[in-house]
Amino acid sequence: MIPYKHEPFTDFSVKENKKAFEDGMKTVEGYLGQDYPLIIDGQRVVTEDKIVSYNPAKKDEVVGRVSKANQELAEKAMQAADEAFKTWRKVKPEVRADILFRAAAIIRRRKHEFSALLVKEAGKPWNEADADTAEAIDFLEYYGREMRAMKEGKKVESRPGEFNQYNYIPLGVGVVISPWNFAFAIMAGTAVAAMVTGNTVLLKPASTTPVVAAKFVEVLEEAGMPKGVVNYIPGSGKEVGDYLVDHPRTRFISFTGSRDVGTRIYERAAKVQDGQVWLKRVIVEMGGKDTIVVDNEADLELAAQSIVKSAFGFSGQKCSACSRAVVLEEVYDQVLERVIELTKELSVGETKSPDTFMGPVIDQAAFDKIMGYINIGKEEGRLVAGGEGDSSKGFFIKPTVFADVDPKARIMQEEIFGPVVAITKAKNFDQAIEIANDTDYGLTGAVITNNRMHQEQAREDFHVGNLYFNRGCTGAIVGYQPFGGFDMSGTDSKAGGPDYLTLHMQAKTTSEML
Numbered sequence: 001m002i003p004y005k006h007e008p009f010t011d012f013s014v015k016e017n018k019k020a021f022e023d024g025m026k027t028v029e030g031y032l033g034q035d036y037p038l039i040i041d042g043q044r045v046v047t048e049d050k051i052v053s054y055n056p057a058k059k060d061e062v063v064g065r066v067s068k069a070n071q072e073l074a075e076k077a078m079q080a081a082d083e084a085f086k087t088w089r090k091v092k093p094e095v096r097a098d099i100l101f102r103a104a105a106i107i108r109r110r111k112h113e114f115s116a117l118l119v120k121e122a123g124k125p126w127n128e129a130d131a132d133t134a135e136a137i138d139f140l141e142y143y144g145r146e147m148r149a150m151k152e153g154k155k156v157e158s159r160p161g162e163f164n165q166y167n168y169i170p171l172g173v174g175v176v177i178s179p180w181n182f183a184f185a186i187m188a189g190t191a192v193a194a195m196v197t198g199n200t201v202l203l204k205p206a207s208t209t210p211v212v213a214a215k216f217v218e219v220l221e222e223a224g225m226p227k228g229v230v231n232y233i234p235g236s237g238k239e240v241g242d243y244l245v246d247h248p249r250t251r252f253i254s255f256t257g258s259r260d261v262g263t264r265i266y267e268r269a270a271k272v273q274d275g276q277v278w279l280k281r282v283i284v285e286m287g288g289k290d291t292i293v294v295d296n297e298a299d300l301e302l303a304a305q306s307i308v309k310s311a312f313g314f315s316g317q318k319c320s321a322c323s324r325a326v327v328l329e330e331v332y333d334q335v336l337e338r339v340i341e342l343t344k345e346l347s348v349g350e351t352k353s354p355d356t357f358m359g360p361v362i363d364q365a366a367f368d369k370i371m372g373y374i375n376i377g378k379e380e381g382r383l384v385a386g387g388e389g390d391s392s393k394g395f396f397i398k399p400t401v402f403a404d405v406d407p408k409a410r411i412m413q414e415e416i417f418g419p420v421v422a423i424t425k426a427k428n429f430d431q432a433i434e435i436a437n438d439t440d441y442g443l444t445g446a447v448i449t450n451n452r453m454h455q456e457q458a459r460e461d462f463h464v465g466n467l468y469f470n471r472g473c474t475g476a477i478v479g480y481q482p483f484g485g486f487d488m489s490g491t492d493s494k495a496g497g498p499d500y501l502t503l504h505m506q507a508k509t510t511s512e513m514l
């Protein structure tokens with residue numbers, strides 16, 4: 001087995017790579033508007049009721065029409081997954097892992113097609129779509145290897161005449177509920193972590209990006225996944241989501257998404273239903289209000305570049321996005337000025353080429369919510385860049401910067417999930433860390449500093465699951481920077497890390513007298 005190494009990103013300044021991506025786009029354009037059925041127990045199920053997936057950059061372009069599960073079909077899928085678990089749990093871990101390796105190989109061959117689909121369905125710029133596909137491949141390669149490494153369990157001691165073993169066994173049927181913002185990577189990563197550990201899966205992707213999930217389940221089938229192991233059941237979060245979260249046969253839930261939905265799931269899953277004979281395991285990964293702190297002893301150009309890239313990459317629609325910057329007063333004006341300059345240089349539009357930095361936000365509801373926060377920001381701070389939106393053709397919002405914002409302001413406290421950053425001043429480094437920690441969330445953060453003592457102070461006191469020094473706060477890599485947050489950012493599952501798979505299993509001790 002070749003050691004794991006993350007999938008490289010594509011350099012679009014190379015002519016051949018650009019052309020390969022354009023070819024991927026043509027492939028996707030050839031199947032725009034197609035219908036996709038549900039996949040339950042390997043069977044295609046077509047419903048009259050459909051979820052229509054639109055291109056957020058071009059509101060009238062239909063990416064696909066996807067059948068929509070209701071509670072009756074969710075029940076059918078649950079029964080299929082429950083039945084498939086009886087055999088799948090006994091399939092050797094290395095055979096399960098091989099399906100992931102084969103799926104990774106298939107996706108690698110169709111890499112630019114998948115990325116082009118993300119451009120159309122999620123409105124991603126080329127580099128962000130490329131990174132999303134690369135991360136999906138990484139999850140497959142990494143979790144496959146992790147499962148192989150865990151197949152014999154962990155070493156425990158045995159006394160003379162005794163043989164003790166400590167092994168991991170699967171849990172049962174898992175409900176995997178994924179968001180639209182990493183429509184490929186998070187959807188695929190959470191689904192395969194659940195399946196490679198010997199569980200069967202009910203996959204409910206986000207309703208704005210169901211097509212990439214349909215294509216992925218087809219890949220798993222092509223890679224040899226038996227029927228009933230991953231069932232594809234897009235549907236209304238409230239109707240199908242609540243039904244499955246409450247279901248007594250649900251053994252665990254793996255959710256990634258907003259705080260409102262995550263806390264709702266956490267609460268509902270705690271209730272033991274009639275006929276339920278276990279306590280449900282719950283993984284919930286939720287939002288962030290992520291901060292970059294800029295020290296006075298720092299590379300100020302790096303600081304401004306890091307703020308702008310982390311705030312506006314994929315239109316700020318990352319749980320890791322920099323939505324707050326705290327800058328020491330001595331260097332505040334200089335950093336702010338450069339952030340404004342860089343922000344004004346960014347291009348916004350339909351991402352037809354790698355040169356467009358920012359595409360649209362995902363839909364009308366997101367557009368309205370972000371514009372609402374921009375209006376709040378106009379009351380709470382000094383608008384120094386952006387502030388405008390246009391939803392006539394697609395959902396475009398200019399990258400927006402507010403300066404001199406009070407740390408307690410709403411735009412400094414609430415997740416906006418759009419291209420908006422609020423900047424505030426701190427008197428000293430202690431106060432900067434205090435402001436950075438003053439949020440309900442604890443997902444990512446970064447410190448730009450050349451002061452080693454301040455770096456060590458932040459290492460201890462900056463309370464976030466992913467802390468970065470002298471770089472931005474987005475872009476964790478599977479197997480390199482395991483990802484997950486503290487406090488209201490979730491259960492800190494650390495996706496892409498060495499503890500992640502154990503969350504989908506239970507440990508069994510066996511002790512034999514010789």
Ligand SMILES: NC(=O)c1ccc[n+]([C@@H]2O[C@H](COP(=O)([O-])OP(=O)(O)OC[C@H]3O[C@@H](n4cnc5c(N)ncnc54)[C@H](O)[C@@H]3O)[C@@H](O)[C@H]2O)c1
Binds near residue numbers: 261
């Ligand atoms: N911490 C992380 O790793 C991480 C990663 C990506 C996104 N996020 C967060 O996700 C949010 C954006 O994603 P979103 O808008 O898709 O989130 P969302 O909570 O609206 O939706 C996420 C998923 O939950 C489903 N859902 C909605 N209501 C449900 C219910 N009652 N029961 C079960 N499922 C239900 C949705 O259909 C979707 O599939 C942001 O808050 C972002 O910070 C977090």
Ligand SMILES: N[C@@H](CCC=O)C(=O)O
Binds near residue numbers: 317318475
């Ligand atoms: N893992 C991603 C964020 C995922 C959430 O949106 C990052 O590190 O930027």
